Amino acid sequence: MKKITYAMSxxxxxxxxxxxxxxxxxxxENGNEFNVINTTPLVDEDxxxxxxxxxxxxxxxxxxxxxxxxxxxxxxxxxANTTIATxxxxxxxxxxxxxxxxxxxxxxxVPTYTQLADDVEDLEKTLNGLTVNSITQTQIxxxxxxxxxARQNWERSExxxxxxxxDFDIDPTIDSWPLNRSLLLNYFNNGMNxxxxxxxxxxxxxxxxxxxFRNGQNRKVAELQGNDTYTNFEKITxxxxxxxxxxxxxxxxxxxxxxxxxxxxxxAANAARxxxxxxxxxxxxxxxxxxxxxxxxxxxxxxxxxxxxTLKDAIAQVLxxxxxxxxxxxxxxxxxxxxNPFSAGDIAYVESPYSYNSITDFRDNxxxxxxxxLGSTDKKANEYSxxxxxxxVKSDKVNTAVESNYVGAxxxxxxxxxxxxxxxxxxxxxxxxxxDNWDSTSGE
Numbered sequence: 001m002k003k004i005t006y007a008m009s010x011x012x013x014x015x016x017x018x019x020x021x022x023x024x025x026x027x028x029e030n031g032n033e034f035n036v037i038n039t040t041p042l043v044d045e046d047x048x049x050x051x052x053x054x055x056x057x058x059x060x061x062x063x064x065x066x067x068x069x070x071x072x073x074x075x076x077x078x079x080a081n082t083t084i085a086t087x088x089x090x091x092x093x094x095x096x097x098x099x100x101x102x103x104x105x106x107x108x109x110v111p112t113y114t115q116l117a118d119d120v121e122d123l124e125k126t127l128n129g130l131t132v133n134s135i136t137q138t139q140i141x142x143x144x145x146x147x148x149x150a151r152q153n154w155e156r157s158e159x160x161x162x163x164x165x166x167d168f169d170i171d172p173t174i175d176s177w178p179l180n181r182s183l184l185l186n187y188f189n190n191g192m193n194x195x196x197x198x199x200x201x202x203x204x205x206x207x208x209x210x211x212x213f214r215n216g217q218n219r220k221v222a223e224l225q226g227n228d229t230y231t232n233f234e235k236i237t238x239x240x241x242x243x244x245x246x247x248x249x250x251x252x253x254x255x256x257x258x259x260x261x262x263x264x265x266x267x268a269a270n271a272a273r274x275x276x277x278x279x280x281x282x283x284x285x286x287x288x289x290x291x292x293x294x295x296x297x298x299x300x301x302x303x304x305x306x307x308x309x310t311l312k313d314a315i316a317q318v319l320x321x322x323x324x325x326x327x328x329x330x331x332x333x334x335x336x337x338x339x340n341p342f343s344a345g346d347i348a349y350v351e352s353p354y355s356y357n358s359i360t361d362f363r364d365n366x367x368x369x370x371x372x373x374l375g376s377t378d379k380k381a382n383e384y385s386x387x388x389x390x391x392x393v394k395s396d397k398v399n400t401a402v403e404s405n406y407v408g409a410x411x412x413x414x415x416x417x418x419x420x421x422x423x424x425x426x427x428x429x430x431x432x433x434x435x436d437n438w439d440s441t442s443g444e
Contacts, residue, residue: 036383039391042403043370043379044363048414057426062416063342066362069412070334073369073405077327080386080398081319085312093393094311098297099384101314103375104160105263105293107382112157112371113260117273119150120256123208124249130224132239137221144218144355147208150256151357154205155364157259158332159372162317162324163292164262168283170255174204178348178440181232184210188236192244203248209354211245216356216419231433254280265291318372319386326369330409333365338413340442341424347432348440350421358420362413370406 056062089097123146130139154175157165165171180201187196196202212219214230223229224238257273262284266274277284286295288305298304299314308314320327337358340349352358371377375385382388390398417423421432430437 035392036388037391037394038381038383038388039396039399041374041379041381041387041399042407043374044367044407044410048363048411051415051417053417056417057423059417060342060427062412063338063423063427066409066412066416067334067338067343069405069409070330070338070366073330073366073402073409074327074334076398076401076405077330077369078320080390080402081316083390083395083398084315089311096384096389096392097311097315098299100375100386100389101299101311101318102297103382103384104318104372105296107375108371108377109157109160110260110264110293111377112153113256113263116150116153116157117253117256117260119146119153120249120253122146123150124246124253127242127246127249130242130246132225132237132242135221135224135242137218140212140221140224141218144212147205147212148355148357151205151352151355151361152364154256155361156368156371156377158329158365159326159368160318160324161329162321163295164259164284166324167286168258168262170259172200174252174255175206176200176204177206177351179206179210181210181438182435185232185236188233188240188244192240192247196244197247197251204252206352207248208245208252209352209357211241213355215354232435254282258282258284263292265293326372329365330369333362333409333413336442337362337365338416338420340440341420342427344442345424345428345430346440346442347421347424347428347430347437349442350424350432353419353421353432356419356421359413359416359418362420363410366406366409366413370403373402373406 051062084097087093123143126139126143126146130143161171178201180199183199184202184207187193187202224242226238227234228236228238228241254276258277258280261270261274261277264270266284274284285291286305286307288295288307290298290305295306296308296314296318298306299308300306300310300312306314308317317325319325322328336349337351340346350358352361370379373386374380375382375387381391387399387403390396417426424430425432
């Protein structure tokens with residue numbers, strides 16, 4: 001454990017955080033100094049072994065454990081926010097927590113969205129290079145790899161869907177599922193038209209996934225050069241599917257550019273992406289004209305035009321609000337992404353069923369919570385993070401509770417039999433590909 005002591009004069013003077021501290025002696029020990037204590041957080045493993053034991057597909061224990069672990073993490077996120085919300089924060093503490101929000105924007109949100117935009121731009125370039133006559137398996141494999149890299153960064157952004165992703169309907173536009181296979185088939189059968197680009201249920205990541213993957217495998221050259229082999233899609237050509245993939249990937253790219261510039265604001269470095277966003281007629285600021293990064297960082301600042309009246313309101317939005325927060329994505333993973341197909345038998349609701357990427361998606365959703373908590377994307381706690389804040393005010397129990405539970409949620413998800421679509425299919429005795437099971441009973 002590394003301890004750094006700052007004599008912060010007026011900025012960090014008089015830290016008193018008895019509502020969080022496990023010891024009221026903290027004030028006497030520190031006087032007018034704020035001790036930033038850097039500790040090592042609890043983190044998950046980079047990879048986990050796959051559970052493919054045949055007998056385990058019939059066991060409901062694995063899925064229920066994953067759901068329960070997500071619910072436990074929700075409780076600890078609520079407790080962490082309550083600890084801050086009920087504390088009488090000093091000016092020093094508020095100044096530190098503002099730095100936490102600044103770090104979150106600059107070290108997690110903007111870099112994640114920038115990498116996502118880079119990845120989708122790469123995917124678009126790869127897809128645009130594909131033609132039926134000359135397509136190679138290497139090209140298809142590259143498109144699939146580009147897709148999975150983009151998918152990872154999108155899933156690791158879902159703990160901060162607040163702001164642009166929600167305000168501009170970016171999330172439902174690029175990540176709606178289940179894919180409406182019946183509607184997609186109808187459009188293919190009757191000719192592509194602009195109406196196809198207005199229904200989010202056949203756009204974005206999951207439409208691209210259907211075209212690029214089947215049964216967890218990259219599509220094969222022969223199939224894309226001929227006709228599809230998926231049930232009821234036998235008359236649809238690979239040429240039709242590739243043309244559609246190219247079109248919707250461009251729309252996906254525009255929306256990912258929008259996420260980046262909406263949070264980062266206009267800069268010389270992102271000018272080309274700003275131009276793409278503006279040319280597409282997409283918004284990129286709050287109603288008051290702020291970037292979403294500035295909107296969060298200026299929470300509660302008089303005259304700032306931030307949508308957050310107070311600093312605590314902004315922190316609550318980050319940690320526990322019903323929509324766009326760490327709690328919100330944890331709840332969605334446990335009570336919808338896993339529970340709808342696994343507990344309720346809505347087999348059509350399985351996310352990422354064609355690439356067999358479901359468990360990876362769920363893990364990355366929880367890792368987005370980890371990144372917010374640590375103020376970093378490298379599993380190390382930033383000097384200005386929620387982790388370091390609670391360590392510095394000697395509330396290590398809060399860190400242990402949140403971190404052990406996000407690790408537990410990731411482990412529980414990883415322990416489920418894979419692929420998740422097979423697990424749910426076996427538990428419920430339903431075939432995901434059967435047209436009788438194409439329609440979801442849950443909705444998105």
